[in-house]
Amino acid sequence: MSAPCNCTHADSQSLTNTNKSFQHLSPELQKQYSDPQHPANLICELCRLFYDNNWVTGTGGGISIRDVEGSNPNLVYIAPSGVQKERIQPWEMFLVELPDEKLLQTPNDIPKELTKSYKYKPSACTPLFMSCYKMRDAGACIHTHSQNAVMITLLLEGQKEFKISHIEQIKALPKLKYNEETKKVEKIGSLEYYDTLTIPIIENTPHEEDLTDSLQEAIRNYPGTSAVLVRRHGIYVWGETVWKAKVYNEAIDYLLELAIKMRQTGIPLVKNTST
Amino acid sequence: MSAPCNCTHADSQSLTNTNKSFQHLSPELQKQYSDPQHPANLICELCRLFYDNNWVTGTGGGISIRDVEGSNPNLVYIAPSGVQKERIQPWEMFLVELPDEKLLQTPNDIPKELTKSYKYKPSACTPLFMSCYKMRDAGACIHTHSQNAVMITLLLEGQKEFKISHIEQIKALPKLKYNEETKKVEKIGSLEYYDTLTIPIIENTPHEEDLTDSLQEAIRNYPGTSAVLVRRHGIYVWGETVWKAKVYNEAIDYLLELAIKMRQTGIPLVKNTST
Amino acid sequence: MSAPCNCTHADSQSLTNTNKSFQHLSPELQKQYSDPQHPANLICELCRLFYDNNWVTGTGGGISIRDVEGSNPNLVYIAPSGVQKERIQPWEMFLVELPDEKLLQTPNDIPKELTKSYKYKPSACTPLFMSCYKMRDAGACIHTHSQNAVMITLLLEGQKEFKISHIEQIKALPKLKYNEETKKVEKIGSLEYYDTLTIPIIENTPHEEDLTDSLQEAIRNYPGTSAVLVRRHGIYVWGETVWKAKVYNEAIDYLLELAIKMRQTGIPLVKNTST
Amino acid sequence: MSAPCNCTHADSQSLTNTNKSFQHLSPELQKQYSDPQHPANLICELCRLFYDNNWVTGTGGGISIRDVEGSNPNLVYIAPSGVQKERIQPWEMFLVELPDEKLLQTPNDIPKELTKSYKYKPSACTPLFMSCYKMRDAGACIHTHSQNAVMITLLLEGQKEFKISHIEQIKALPKLKYNEETKKVEKIGSLEYYDTLTIPIIENTPHEEDLTDSLQEAIRNYPGTSAVLVRRHGIYVWGETVWKAKVYNEAIDYLLELAIKMRQTGIPLVKNTST
């Protein structure tokens, strides 16, 4: 992994898009994107981090952030489809408003100097991200093609769940419970060391958007989960805020990496505590 | 992998060649190399990235870019041979013009202050790169000594193809088809999740330039491929533009890495869908 | 691993907390945190390094430094609990004074502009860190969730010690001996190549603070150790100064990584020298 | 691996030693160390790179450069012993003159503000480095504790040579031959793809300096080698210049990494070409 660079300059700009690019934007957008904590900038920062971790190789994977700390927490920023994730710029995001997913802004509106008339499409994961927002009030949703995620689904071919217990890192994940009154899944604490973390595995489909039904079904059937594995494809992870989603994703990938090593040396993933 | 540094300064300069070096260049060249999107600068940037990925260890591997977005799309930039790829400078490139491969510029012409009289030779891959340009209208060609590429050819000793199917990352690669009318291989979309990606494997030869015949034969025999594996050596990958070539190369290396892990745990690379 | 960035600016600031943040601090604190060698800054620097090494994924692990070179060597800086270690800031530390562990400063005292009213808690490792300071006069204590540490404890299930001998890197670790007169464990040199490095393994507990008793017991029973492994959890490593602790931790992790590879290929960790 | 940072500032300074440190040096030394190509600076740069590659974990390993391009090519710079290699500074080097190894400069002479009275010792590898300079006219000598080097010597327990053939990367290494007239080993080209690279393995000794005899014997017995493996310890690699030594070391480590994978999957390291 790669800690954030300590430089205080140029947070929101990639190597090949120098400051000059900003000049093509309206003063309003320039101001917006000068805040490194703006969701559009955080998407760029995290995509670079995920690229360094081999989670978004090529143009795979993606991330979406809901502006839960902003004045309108219904605003959702989504990275575009088919672009190199480590090189996206804040002005390349799609912006939609919940609950109707009304499209407020697209990168196709911005000055041609910046886009070279490239025709952007929102990430194919969009309906999946929306499911996490609507069904779980998520603040951010991460999708990676992590090799650990793909490998564990190959090793668990035919099984519908990944389970692991008795590893300290499990405690990084939230304990969730369906509240009969509010009809919502709510966080009631963190998983304990001896708890079994269970992540459902759904089968991949030829088109990413066709995963929506089975992802929603998995979210419904597993009120305790913060993630869904997609066989031969990758993983979806969400959290209350972008930072929680990041931490959950890191902790899960750590556990998947460890689980693969455990399988390879014949160590059971769930500890038999009856003996 | 290593996302581009966010610094806005000094894109095209290595640690050991400070800004002062530029002063030895003609004003025209200085202006040229001040554009980070110039093919010569992109070669430097990508070589540093490939070095971080262990794809061009020592002085191995290389990259060439055709200036498809420039005023003369027949111009081809080629990194020199036998130099440390992560330290090359924009003025160290060879420049040739297609279709005759007329040599327009060599790093041996530039001021001695910059080269210390080092005698440059164009990459030994040059005839191989040219084959990709001529036979496939490529915009860039990448050659790496990736350990994943070498290992898969060792694991597939005696076999002439690498095949993999039913992995999401396959969709990052182009679907190509020979067009009977234009007599050209054309991109007609992307591979589907359930498609089988096939990459031919050719045998290595003592001298890199002697690979040309078998590489050309493989390109002819596999109109659907964007890459050729060279046994006990590495891989050649090309694309319509430098960024496409980069994305294809990343996606293929991801698939090769996964394939090695799959082989090691007895998981078939091509999914049997008849059962 | 990731060598320190060469930039001379902004040592103590993360990507998402620009220089402006400093302005909220008192002039006294501003001055303090402008010294990159200040323990609070070193904690930030090392946490970023440990994150790059996958030792503090998510919010796991931590580090504490006693100000052994400062005017009051009883001052101990402790990173907060449950935060992303690669993003902590110097003003987010807890400061306690030995031997009574009197709390002198908490990040909850600092301007709300910096903390967004986040309610900090000291690391759950605090009593464990304190054990190292009190029982061993340590100058710093590191706790990681290193996969190598976890894996070796899984491979050595049922065993209470990790042992390795005849590897050059062992010489990086100190030779310690209990001094009957001073009643203290003292460094009497470095381990030799042919010495056996022994690290005790204790069992994990649901709550990190409950490890204190067994950690203290291990420290008492193993006067020669500079580290304690915690099964299915990670490792605690300490040293006379922060840099010694860092070096010991690196050397031990190197040896654990090697030991896992040796086990996987059937090479005994302790060389049989009788044959 | 980690390509050199593109920043043009502060090449020769670590995170924790800002520019101010330079002010303690004499104007002459300040001028010297302002050249990033100065051997003392190159040692610092390469140590940071080797640290990123896990080759000099803790305080292990080291590097020495002979100033072959300077006015006195008998000057040899040597990194100090027992310090963190990624943090050394140009003024921390020992400087000796060949052939008598006369000590010209030690870091113990420099201003106390820089060293905090730390008592430096030259690297324990010094007599080994000197052997490479004297017996082979080397321009630089690298010593790492690379896990690949250690692992291959463990896998080849009882054998006195590492051999590999028919891998393209072998061509990065020099073909050397003893010249009966000059009584020197001279470079006569590069190894060919089908050549067998042979690196002798010597047994480790409790004290690094005691390796000298067996290292010299190996150098004498293997006129074709540019490296010596030390069982359970690491590797020594040398070259005509610092950059050649770096390239050879990278190529050898690549081959060792590949060889370990080949052994683990039962692929012979030397290809049987008789069948």
Ligand SMILES: [Zn+2]
């Ligand atoms: Zn996907």
Ligand SMILES: [Zn+2]
């Ligand atoms: Zn090659």
Ligand SMILES: [Zn+2]
């Ligand atoms: Zn812990």
Ligand SMILES: [Zn+2]
């Ligand atoms: Zn050594």
